[in-house]
Amino acid sequence: MFGLGVAQGMFTTLKHFFSLNNVVTVQYPEQRIELPPWTRGRPRLIYDLDSGDLRCTACGACALACPVDVIKIEQHPSPVKGKVLDRFDLDMGGCIECALCVEACPFRAIVMAPDFEFGTYDREQSLVFNMHELRIAGTPEVDSAMEYIQGVKRGLAGQAKAGGAAAGGARAGAGAAPPAAGATRAGAAPAPGDRQPVGATAGDPAKAAGAASGPRRPGGATGATTKAPGAVDEVADASGGGDGTPEPAAARPAASTASAAAGGGGSGPLARTDDMAGLSAADRAKIYKERAAAAGLGKAAPKEG
Amino acid sequence: MFEGAGIEIVENPELADEMTLNMGPQHPSTHGVFRLILQLEGETVVGVRPVMGYLHRSTEKLGEARTYVQAVTLTDRMDYLAPMTNNWAYALAVEKLAGLEVPERAEYIRVIVSELGRIASHQVAIGTFGADAGTWFTPLVYAFREREEILDLFMLCAGVRMNPSYIRFGGVARDLQPEFVEHARRFIDKMPRKIDEYESLLTNNEIFQGRTKGIGLLPPELAKAYSVTGPIARASGIPYDVRRAEPYGIYDRFDWEVPVRFGGDAYDRYMVRIAEMRESVEIVRQVLADLPEGDIRGKMPKIVRPPKGEAYARLEGPKGELGFYLISDGSTSPYRFKVRAPSFINLNVLGELTIGHKVADAVVILGSFDIVMGEVDR
Numbered sequence: 001m002f003g004l005g006v007a008q009g010m011f012t013t014l015k016h017f018f019s020l021n022n023v024v025t026v027q028y029p030e031q032r033i034e035l036p037p038w039t040r041g042r043p044r045l046i047y048d049l050d051s052g053d054l055r056c057t058a059c060g061a062c063a064l065a066c067p068v069d070v071i072k073i074e075q076h077p078s079p080v081k082g083k084v085l086d087r088f089d090l091d092m093g094g095c096i097e098c099a100l101c102v103e104a105c106p107f108r109a110i111v112m113a114p115d116f117e118f119g120t121y122d123r124e125q126s127l128v129f130n131m132h133e134l135r136i137a138g139t140p141e142v143d144s145a146m147e148y149i150q151g152v153k154r155g156l157a158g159q160a161k162a163g164g165a166a167a168g169g170a171r172a173g174a175g176a177a178p179p180a181a182g183a184t185r186a187g188a189a190p191a192p193g194d195r196q197p198v199g200a201t202a203g204d205p206a207k208a209a210g211a212a213s214g215p216r217r218p219g220g221a222t223g224a225t226t227k228a229p230g231a232v233d234e235v236a237d238a239s240g241g242g243d244g245t246p247e248p249a250a251a252r253p254a255a256s257t258a259s260a261a262a263g264g265g266g267s268g269p270l271a272r273t274d275d276m277a278g279l280s281a282a283d284r285a286k287i288y289k290e291r292a293a294a295a296g297l298g299k300a301a302p303k304e305g
Numbered sequence: 306m307f308e309g310a311g312i313e314i315v316e317n318p319e320l321a322d323e324m325t326l327n328m329g330p331q332h333p334s335t336h337g338v339f340r341l342i343l344q345l346e347g348e349t350v351v352g353v354r355p356v357m358g359y360l361h362r363s364t365e366k367l368g369e370a371r372t373y374v375q376a377v378t379l380t381d382r383m384d385y386l387a388p389m390t391n392n393w394a395y396a397l398a399v400e401k402l403a404g405l406e407v408p409e410r411a412e413y414i415r416v417i418v419s420e421l422g423r424i425a426s427h428q429v430a431i432g433t434f435g436a437d438a439g440t441w442f443t444p445l446v447y448a449f450r451e452r453e454e455i456l457d458l459f460m461l462c463a464g465v466r467m468n469p470s471y472i473r474f475g476g477v478a479r480d481l482q483p484e485f486v487e488h489a490r491r492f493i494d495k496m497p498r499k500i501d502e503y504e505s506l507l508t509n510n511e512i513f514q515g516r517t518k519g520i521g522l523l524p525p526e527l528a529k530a531y532s533v534t535g536p537i538a539r540a541s542g543i544p545y546d547v548r549r550a551e552p553y554g555i556y557d558r559f560d561w562e563v564p565v566r567f568g569g570d571a572y573d574r575y576m577v578r579i580a581e582m583r584e585s586v587e588i589v590r591q592v593l594a595d596l597p598e599g600d601i602r603g604k605m606p607k608i609v610r611p612p613k614g615e616a617y618a619r620l621e622g623p624k625g626e627l628g629f630y631l632i633s634d635g636s637t638s639p640y641r642f643k644v645r646a647p648s649f650i651n652l653n654v655l656g657e658l659t660i661g662h663k664v665a666d667a668v669v670i671l672g673s674f675d676i677v678m679g680e681v682d683r
Binding site: 002003004005006008009011012013024035036038039040065066067096097098099100103112148149151 | 371374375376377378379443450453460461463464465468470478479480502505506507508509510511512513514601602
């Protein structure tokens with residue numbers, strides 16, 4: 001009978017029209033899908049929790065590996081040993097988020113954090129992030145995410161797992177649940193709360209839930225997956241005020257993603273503020289340096305030669 | 306004669322009331338920046354000239370300026386609807402060139418992600434094809450619902466939804482999360498029902514059949530003459546699939562069929578894609594059933610410098626036969642980086658098919674080709 005096929009399609013659409021519990025959309029700015037910690041977003045520089053120093057040794061492997069040449073590194077030889085990183089600028093206007101820099105890094109110093117909201121009014125200044133804005137705490141979650149993104153570097157990951165490597169100091173000190181066999185399975189390791197820099201204490205229920213549940217199921221087929229302040233955002237936020245300047249935990253969850261995306265890293269003395277709009281990355285670096293010195297965060301500023 | 310664009314159209318002086326119509330480069334049914342210069346007599350198409358190149362990004366030249374690893378990111382951006390097969394084709398070519406070996410587990414992972422990518426690509430193909438044929442966006446939305454889940458699976462293994470750069474020469478970039486296998490199984494279990502749902506919207510719909518049956522008839526001889534491959538050729542009765550004709554990876558271990566139909570019209574192209582999605586689901590089900598443990602990346606030098614020589618590797622992409630031709634001069638980047646892009650080659654037969662049809666049917670024929678301009682122009 002002519003029209004039967006049309007009726008069949010109408011039946012399908014009507015069935016979906018009247019079934020109320022299969023919502024597949026997420027109301028984005030209000031609801032957010034929780035991204036896995038190894039999401040390839042903006043590259044970030046890891047600093048050790050103990051010392052506050054960036055792990056980066058200015059070797060330039062990431063800049064060499066970058067297929068679009070958005071990483072600019074300047075360094076000078078250190079009087080003691082190795083090199084001192086003077087400048088690490090990342091142009092997010094050109095970054096394709098391929099994670100080749102993370103794979104290339106031999107010092108476990110760079111990771112990709114799930115930052116993805118980079119809306120801005122100018123391309124030259126607001127999208128170039130300097131080494132202060134790219135700081136992220138070397139928490140176990142970040143470390144395991146970094147190891148997962150590096151993927152194939154089995155040997156290096158094993159070396160870090162042994163706890164002997166200097167770079168693994170933060171985790172060795174944490175003492176709780178080093179992601180042993182599951183080092184490449186980020187999110188599987190529970191967060192040792194006592195080592196979290198700010199806010200993310202062991203008593204934070206949202207944090208504990210986020211860490212315990214691990215990676216969310218794909219699809220977001222339940223419309224109710226609202227954004228919980230997950231492990232990654234905590235860490236992203238901590239990068240701003242992570243050096244011993246605690247702030248009220250209650251104020252953090254709502255603003256965490258937005259602030260991490262809009263500026264370099266959350267609130268605190270090293271956050272990007274409005275008056276920095278229009279300044280170049282080098283000028284902003286000077287401001288950060290001054291503010292860090294004023295706040296007593298000597299280690300956050302680049303070491304003077 | 307179009308002076309501005311330097312495009313020539315053969316004018317027929319006998320037809321007095323001809324009209325030239327530019328469809329595109331920014332027409333919603335051209336699937337990107339693609340321009341069709343149609344010559345019309347009334348509403349009937351009497352001349353067609355496809356104009357390509359609006360999205361040309363010189364991918365091939367850029368590949369020669371990058372190292373072998375860096376060039377993987379370029380392959381993602383060709384057929385951005387099925388990046389995994391692009392990665393794989395490039396990886397195959399480099400492996401042939403440098404003589405790299407791929408571990409067993411990596412081969413399985415490659416098949417999983419590529420077949421998932423094929424399903425995702427065909428979902429976009431049938432969804433937009435429905436939109437071109439006048440169903441508005443209903444099938445597209447249904448298809449995108451499951452496509453989202455595939456992209457979320459890619460998120461679990463590659464860390465991103467699109468442009469994953471996941472399949473590398475020598476293996477894959479990262480190991481699968483345990484969650485991936487679990488979610489993929491669940492997805493594969495429900496996918497056949499969802500394909501039934503797409504079919505309930507389109508396959509038996511009389512209006513859809515009226516718009517697509519007998520439209521854009523491609524005889525097998527013409528398909529061979531234009532070296533058309535992929536679902537378009539298989540809808541014309543040519544049972545050619547690289548996975549079967551020259552098995553790469555581990556495709557010879559699985560039990561699946563090459564769907565072939567003999568009508569050669571737009572409707573059969575749609576039906577072949579539906580059948581291929583079902584076959585892909587079956588392949589993924591079998592792969593997941595015996596996914597081995599082990600390494601995901603074989604032994605390889607830290608910096609890949611293939612010996613002097615050349616290599617051509619091909620595989621069956623969702624759009625057709627995708628090939629990479631690489632010449633090495635012994636340095637860290639390819640001397641020549643050439644892509645056989647199936648969309649581009651399939652598109653060349655469009656002019657032959659469209660002449661004689663109405664303008665509205667030209668849209669349907671183009672939609673049934675499932676082109677991706679990122680791959681056509683590269």
